[in-house]
Amino acid sequence: MAEVRIVLGSDEAFTKAKLALLTLWNNRKTDELHTLEIKPYKRKRTVSQNSRYWAILTEIAQQLKPNDQEYSPETWHEYFKAKMIGKDTILIDGEAEVIAKSSANLEVQEFTDYMTQVEAWAIEHGVQFSR
Numbered sequence: 001m002a003e004v005r006i007v008l009g010s011d012e013a014f015t016k017a018k019l020a021l022l023t024l025w026n027n028r029k030t031d032e033l034h035t036l037e038i039k040p041y042k043r044k045r046t047v048s049q050n051s052r053y054w055a056i057l058t059e060i061a062q063q064l065k066p067n068d069q070e071y072s073p074e075t076w077h078e079y080f081k082a083k084m085i086g087k088d089t090i091l092i093d094g095e096a097e098v099i100a101k102s103s104a105n106l107e108v109q110e111f112t113d114y115m116t117q118v119e120a121w122a123i124e125h126g127v128q129f130s131r
Helices: 011-026 047-063 073-085 108-124
Strands: 087-092 095-100
Antiparallel strands (some): 087 095
16 A cells, blocks of 8 residues: 555545555554554644745845855755754764754744744844845
């Protein structure tokens, strides 16, 4: 059976989930394992939030040049993730590497809060945003 993801919220969605489970039940094999995970639904950041975030990063990249060094929006993105979301240590070929945590899994409100922090930091450092 192919992977199925169903967001439960309507009678139609519950019916679809029931049919998927029945199909799995009716076609089960003793040596085949499956995972069923039911968890509260969390909305990820929106497309408009993401667009606004990259516009903020572009303004920062255009206006801030620490030590006369120009940094791309992508570099600022990595900087803010590490500074405001945190870091993870991973092992690559037996060596510890520190990387910034991802912003992709932030929920709508969490991403709004994160953008507010980035914008406040930028304003404190002299960036002027056009509204």
